[in-house]
Amino acid sequence: MFTKGRRSALKRRDENIIRTLTYHDSDEGELSPSDGDFVRCGNLFSPCRYKSSRIDEQPSEFIEIDLPSSPMSSPRSSRNVIRHMKRSPIQFTLDEGNEGDVDDDEQRVPAPGTAIESPCPNSPPHNRLRALRLFDTPHTPKSLLQKARRRRLTDERIAKERKRLTPPSENRVEANFNPFTPNNNRPLTLNNSMKRNRNQMERSILDDSTEDEIEVDMPSTKKIALHEINTSRYNEEFHEVCKLGDGEFGSVYKCVHRLDGCTYAIKKSKMPVAGSVYERNAMNEVYAHAVLGKHQHVVRYYSAWAEEDHMYIQNEYCNGGSLAEVVEEDKRTGRVMSESELKTIMYQAVLGLKYIHSQNLVHLDIKPGNIFIHRNPKFLQSPESGMESCGEEDEEEEEAIIYKIGDLGHVTSVTNPTVEDGDCHYLPKEILSENFDHLSKCDVFSLGLTMYEAGGGHNLPRNGPQWHSIREGKLPSLPHMSPELNQLLKSMVDPDPLKRPSAAAVASSLILCPQSTKSRAQLRRELNEERFKNQMLSRKLVEATQCLTRITPTSFSANVSRSRRLVGNKMKRSMSLSAF
Numbered sequence: 185m186f187t188k189g190r191r192s193a194l195k196r197r198d199e200n201i202i203r204t205l206t207y208h209d210s211d212e213g214e215l216s217p218s219d220g221d222f223v224r225c226g227n228l229f230s231p232c233r234y235k236s237s238r239i240d241e242q243p244s245e246f247i248e249i250d251l252p253s254s255p256m257s258s259p260r261s262s263r264n265v266i267r268h269m270k271r272s273p274i275q276f277t278l279d280e281g282n283e284g285d286v287d288d289d290e291q292r293v294p295a296p297g298t299a300i301e302s303p304c305p306n307s308p309p310h311n312r313l314r315a316l317r318l319f320d321t322p323h324t325p326k327s328l329l330q331k332a333r334r335r336r337l338t339d340e341r342i343a344k345e346r347k348r349l350t351p352p353s354e355n356r357v358e359a360n361f362n363p364f365t366p367n368n369n370r371p372l373t374l375n376n377s378m379k380r381n382r383n384q385m386e387r388s389i390l391d392d393s394t395e396d397e398i399e400v401d402m403p404s405t406k407k408i409a410l411h412e413i414n415t416s417r418y419n420e421e422f423h424e425v426c427k428l429g430d431g432e433f434g435s436v437y438k439c440v441h442r443l444d445g446c447t448y449a450i451k452k453s454k455m456p457v458a459g460s461v462y463e464r465n466a467m468n469e470v471y472a473h474a475v476l477g478k479h480q481h482v483v484r485y486y487s488a489w490a491e492e493d494h495m496y497i498q499n500e501y502c503n504g505g506s507l508a509e510v511v512e513e514d515k516r517t518g519r520v521m522s523e524s525e526l527k528t529i530m531y532q533a534v535l536g537l538k539y540i541h542s543q544n545l546v547h548l549d550i551k552p553g554n555i556f557i558h559r560n561p562k563f564l565q566s567p568e569s570g571m572e573s574c575g576e577e578d579e580e581e582e583e584a585i586i587y588k589i590g591d592l593g594h595v596t597s598v599t600n601p602t603v604e605d606g607d608c609h610y611l612p613k614e615i616l617s618e619n620f621d622h623l624s625k626c627d628v629f630s631l632g633l634t635m636y637e638a639g640g641g642h643n644l645p646r647n648g649p650q651w652h653s654i655r656e657g658k659l660p661s662l663p664h665m666s667p668e669l670n671q672l673l674k675s676m677v678d679p680d681p682l683k684r685p686s687a688a689a690v691a692s693s694l695i696l697c698p699q700s701t702k703s704r705a706q707l708r709r710e711l712n713e714e715r716f717k718n719q720m721l722s723r724k725l726v727e728a729t730q731c732l733t734r735i736t737p738t739s740f741s742a743n744v745s746r747s748r749r750l751v752g753n754k755m756k757r758s759m760s761l762s763a764f
């Protein structure tokens with residue numbers, strides 16, 4: 185019988201073998217072996233020297249396949265000619281009871297020198313060829329059924345194996361690949377051993393199947409165009425309350441989600457972006473939001489979708505507007521922001537920036553208009569009270585005002601940047617001269633100028649001599665601020681990006697957060713110690729109270745009932761345990 189051999193198995197035995205027989209019982213093609221094809225006869229594998237010029241040119245009803253000697257054939261098989269009935273085209277199947285069990289092939293590859301079992305030269309080896317099923321045509325009902333069954337079995341087996349070896353997250357079929365996702369979050373998360381197993385499994389099945397029948401189902405990196413996923417959500421899911429503002433890219437609306445009842449800021453692109461040059465920018469913002477919107481000081485992201493080719497981004501609603509509005513209002517009214525308020529804003533914004541940089545991303549458009557304000561309705565305090573909290577990411581601690589970095593349309597990765605210039609009022613010189621070596625320091629520069637403006641600095645120039653003067657390190661001091669704060673601002677806008685402090689360094693500078701000499705862990709430890717002491721004292725007090733009650737049940741309980749708290753609550757100084 186003939187069957188397809190395994191290249192991997194065979195190569196181990198005979199490096200001279202060029203290729204294996206490429207047809208199989210499940211193949212639809214005609215039998216057309218050519219020189220170098222590897223065929224098996226009985227339990228012997230050997231390269232085929234096909235004597236007849238072409239099968240379909242064979243006039244007779246016999247074809248001959250010559251199995252000449254091979255390094256692994258025995259002398260007996262040095263010249264074996266197999267003849268069998270030829271009906272063109274011819275199909276071969278595997279033998280008795282082994283149909284489709286292609287894995288057996290490898291086990292049945294003979295060791296070098298194994299004697300051939302079957303064919304006798306010049307006579308049809310009928311006894312052996314009984315196992316070699318020759319069909320009148322490849323499309324007899326029987327062959328079709330067998331073929332379908334075999335193919336189904338193979339497909340099922342592949343699917344089963346893949347399911348076993350594939351982590352659930354990889355089962356996604358089509359989705360965009362977020363370029364800002366850290367490597368460990370990528371959709372393809374097979375570990376090495378899973379990959380090895382999967383490759384082995386696929387090879388073993390593919391070796392005996394038609395390779396192009398089975399496409400390797402790797403996660404698609406294909407981008408889904410916006411127009412492909414248009415949906416209708418805005419009016420169905422949201423109630424539009426009012427317009428919050430307009431930007432270059434889109435308009436932002438305050439909306440209430442009809443189901444959850446919460447308020448969101450939904451940004452809708454002004455123009456249909458699907459298929460336009462703005463689509464990339466819109467997608468960039470979505471990608472960045474999706475990766476970064478989990479920090480207290482970055483505007484939170486909920487979802488994004490395309491509707492009538494417009495891009496919609498559902499973000500956290502910041503009820504205090506943006507810092508730009510505060511700055512404008514201050515300019516109009518002549519109010520000067522206090523140093524502590526400025527420090528609060530700066531501290532919180534730099535925490536957001538530190539987080540963005542920790543993700544290997546940069547914002548590249550830090551400015552007052554992109555720092556959003558959320559006023560916590562629980563607090564009715566003055567803005568200064570926001571400074572009370574220096575707990576960097578302590579979610580238990582609530583702050584009266586939270587400043588958040590938003591508008592992530594210019595975010596790019598540090599390692600593979602695609603730089604879209606932000607607002608030139610706030611950009612350092614190196615960006616405009618296309619030096620992208622220190623992009624995170626560009627954000628520090630922009631934050632420095634943003635704080636300078638918010639702290640009462642003059643209107644920042646767009647260009648001209650004053651613009652250059654600031655970028656040469658000649659930033660005028662803010663008259664209402666301390667020398668330390670002015671010094672910090674100057675260092676942040678240093679002409680040399682390497683001399684600017686990192687966001688992390690600014691966040692831990694003493695001037696912004698005096699408690700930063702103690703780590704969070706240390707502060708928490710101290711707090712726990714104090715709580716523990718407090719508990720111990722409370723317990724002792726309870727014990728003492730019980731003791732007193734036992735001794736003088738009536739008089740003492742009367743006393744106790746009169747005073748709700750024992751400590752500091754009008755307790756008689758003369759009362760002591762020894763007195764009873």
Ligand SMILES: Nc1ncnc2c1ncn2[C@@H]1O[C@H](COP(=O)(O)OP(=O)(O)OP(=O)(O)O)[C@@H](O)[C@H]1O
Nearest residue numbers: 428429430431432433434436449499500501502591
């Ligand atoms: N999350 C939000 N919460 C409250 N108001 C928001 C929010 N996002 C944006 N706004 C308001 O909408 C206005 C426009 O938003 P935004 O600056 O993000 O739009 P844009 O088109 O990206 O602008 P830009 O010109 O900066 O690119 C802002 O000035 C602000 O007043």
